[in-house]
Amino acid sequence: MAKPQHVTQFQNSHQELSLYSHIPASRQPPILRIISGITGMLPENSLHHHLVFKPKRPKQPGGGGAELYYVQLVSKVEEMEDEKGKENRGYELRKQKWKMTLEDIPEVTRKPVTSRSVLSSNIAEGDAIAFVESLGYTFQSAYFTRSSRLMHGNVIIKLSQILLPQPTPPSSTPAPGAVFGNPFPTSSLTTLDPAKSWILKASVRVQSNQDVESLNTGVNGLKGFKELMKGMCDLEIAERLALDTRVR
Amino acid sequence: MENPQKSLESARQRFSQLVSALTNFNNVLRHGPPDQLPPWSTLQSQFNVLSASLASVSTVLTQHFPPPQETPSALVSYPLPSFPAQTQSILLSMLCNKKPNAPVQDWFVQGLNDPAVTALSTADKAEQNEFWKAVQDAVAEQQDSRSWYDELYTLEEREGEGGVDAVSTGLALDELGDPVRREEREREKEKEKVGGGLRLDSMFRFMETGVHPRDQPPLPTGQPPGGGMMKR
Numbered sequence: 001m002a003k004p005q006h007v008t009q010f011q012n013s014h015q016e017l018s019l020y021s022h023i024p025a026s027r028q029p030p031i032l033r034i035i036s037g038i039t040g041m042l043p044e045n046s047l048h049h050h051l052v053f054k055p056k057r058p059k060q061p062g063g064g065g066a067e068l069y070y071v072q073l074v075s076k077v078e079e080m081e082d083e084k085g086k087e088n089r090g091y092e093l094r095k096q097k098w099k100m101t102l103e104d105i106p107e108v109t110r111k112p113v114t115s116r117s118v119l120s121s122n123i124a125e126g127d128a129i130a131f132v133e134s135l136g137y138t139f140q141s142a143y144f145t146r147s148s149r150l151m152h153g154n155v156i157i158k159l160s161q162i163l164l165p166q167p168t169p170p171s172s173t174p175a176p177g178a179v180f181g182n183p184f185p186t187s188s189l190t191t192l193d194p195a196k197s198w199i200l201k202a203s204v205r206v207q208s209n210q211d212v213e214s215l216n217t218g219v220n221g222l223k224g225f226k227e228l229m230k231g232m233c234d235l236e237i238a239e240r241l242a243l244d245t246r247v248r
Numbered sequence: 249m250e251n252p253q254k255s256l257e258s259a260r261q262r263f264s265q266l267v268s269a270l271t272n273f274n275n276v277l278r279h280g281p282p283d284q285l286p287p288w289s290t291l292q293s294q295f296n297v298l299s300a301s302l303a304s305v306s307t308v309l310t311q312h313f314p315p316p317q318e319t320p321s322a323l324v325s326y327p328l329p330s331f332p333a334q335t336q337s338i339l340l341s342m343l344c345n346k347k348p349n350a351p352v353q354d355w356f357v358q359g360l361n362d363p364a365v366t367a368l369s370t371a372d373k374a375e376q377n378e379f380w381k382a383v384q385d386a387v388a389e390q391q392d393s394r395s396w397y398d399e400l401y402t403l404e405e406r407e408g409e410g411g412v413d414a415v416s417t418g419l420a421l422d423e424l425g426d427p428v429r430r431e432e433r434e435r436e437k438e439k440e441k442v443g444g445g446l447r448l449d450s451m452f453r454f455m456e457t458g459v460h461p462r463d464q465p466p467l468p469t470g471q472p473p474g475g476g477m478m479k480r
Contacts, residue, residue, distance in 0.1 A: 022448040030407075052458030070457050103456070141458030162451055192454060192461070195445030231404075241467050242449040245456050 010102065010119035017113045017218045018203035019226055019235035025196040027233070028159065034232055035150055035157055043148035043159070047077040049096065050145065051129070051180055053137035055247055068247040071137060073098045073128055077144070077183045091182050098128035106240045113222050114238045117209060129180070142181040144189055152228075154221045158201045163189040202226070202235055255312035262308045266301040273298060 023031055036043055051073040075096040101120040109115050123131060129139070147160030165181030166188040183189065202225050204218035226235040273294045276286055285291065333340050348356065359365065368376070450461035 020448065020452075024445075050455075052456075054458075141460075143454070143458070145455075162455065193446040193451060197445055197451075199448065199451060232407075238452060239449050239467070242452040243456055244453075 010100070010121045012121065013117060013119045015115060015206045015209040015215070016103075016118045016203050017111070017115050017206065017215070017222055018201055018238070019113055019222050020202075020238045021200040021229075021233040021235045023159065023198040023200050023233060025198065028198045031200065031233060032148055032159055035152075035159070035229075038228060039150045039152045039157070041150055043150050045146070045148050047079055047183060047186065048145045048147065049075050049077050049142070049181070049183060051142050052140040053132050054140040056136050056138045069102055069104070070140070070245045070247065071100060071102045071132065073100055073123075073132060075099065079186065091184050093180050093182075094127050094129065096128075098123045100128070100132060103243075103245050105244045105246055106238070108240070111215075111219055112237065113219055114240070114243070115209075115215075116243065139179065142179070143192065144181070144183055152225055154204050154218065155225045156203050156205070157225075158203070159198055160201070161196070161198050162192040164192055165189060200233060200235070259305075259308050259312060262301070262305045266298075266305055269294075269297045269301045 032043060053071050055068040075098045099120055099122050101118060104117045106114045106116040142165060144163040145160045146163055147158050150157045202222055204221050206214045206218050229235055276290060276294055280286060446461050450464060453459060453464050454461055
């Protein structure tokens with residue numbers, strides 16, 4: 001498999017095995033309760049800020065050369081409310097703890113789960129956005145995910161919803177960094193899907209794609225969870241091309 | 249069914265009793281001058297015999313071949329999954345054919361065009377309709393008195409919006425008196441989906457590439473263009 005460029009810039013890599021299900025808005029609360037019951041834990045709720053970057057350099061004509069991939073910066077948004085319940089604190093984009101991730105297109109496999117390799121690197125200090133731009137990427141778009149996370153054995157269960165920042169009015173002069181979106185106030189975020197549906201993702205991380213034994217354990221864990229959820233939701237393999245992160 | 253041989257044997261006996269009763273009745277009907285029925289007392293006693301043998305057949309069948317009570321092995325009455333559909337496909341299609349076969353259809357047409365039917369006056373027809381209405385009521389009463397497997401709903405139907413009350417079983421009638429069809433409901437559901445919601449694929453693509461669903465080109469189907477070049 002052709003490894004993407006900039007591989008050396010990533011500290012961590014793992015293979016992610018996953019299954020997905022589309023949850024209508026009305027079904028989200030009962031599903032969450034059921035999973036909470038199965039796992040015996042309360043969901044860990046969080047809000048994440050995602051910035052999608054696209055390589056500046058166009059793909060070489062003729063299909064030659066290395067594939068180019070979208071990369072993302074992801075950071076967790078701390079939702080702290082002060083005494084007055086005011087959450088509109090100064091959100092400092094460039095002071096967030098960002099993580100840069102590159103997800104490969106899911107591999108062609110006969111496994112009953114989606115399998116892709118994921119590279120990631122925590123950016124400890126400095127201006128993450130400037131760093132990514134210096135690597136030859138340009139900002140594409142921003143979104144937020146509100147998600148509840150639970151664990152069942154090795155399976156990470158994430159029930160999430162995609163949120164969009166409030167569009168900046170074109171007339172006013174945009175504040176610096178406004179294109180990246182501000183999560184506050186959180187009530188201003190709108191759902192991408194007008195029907196406000198949720199995505200249930202069950203995944204298992206395996207250190208290496210060469211480790212067949214661990215991969216099988218992971219696949220079986222996911223299969224077991226799928227069986228457990230039967231009747232409540234159908235966990236399926238994702239359409240491979242829908243998860244394509246290559247630049248076209 | 250502990251002893252299949254015994255069960256089958258007793259069923260066979262009851263069936264042969266029924267057959268002999270029917271043959272007997274047939275003989276009685278054909279006996280005597282044509283175009284004239286035997287006296288009613290004879291008919292009455294024949295009917296009694298027939299009804300008794302039918303009842304005993306029914307008893308034996310329920311006793312020895314009880315219908316599935318709690319966990320039906322199939323949701324259709326026939327063909328059962330065990331039916332050798334591979335080898336008996338012609339028989340199967342004959343059994344499943346809802347349209348009467350050609351001779352029967354001819355009888356229908358003949359009956360409908362019979363002078364005795366076509367010559368009926370409107371008053372007669374109204375009277376007939378009234379009679380059939382009464383019959384319908386009697387049948388409905390019988391249907392209501394039986395439990396039509398109240399528990400036979402899928403988990404999806406039970407957990408769906410509105411619970412089992414919202415499920416269209418095909419027995420319910422709409423305002424016009426037509427049965428509410430399940431497909432109509434499904435279609436309405438489908439409409440709801442198209443009305444606002446996004447598909448999972450569109451949301452994935454937005455998450456991966458940041459391209460808003462309204463700007464996404466359709467996904468290629470089948471082989472991607474230039475599959476050889478992009479082989480990975």
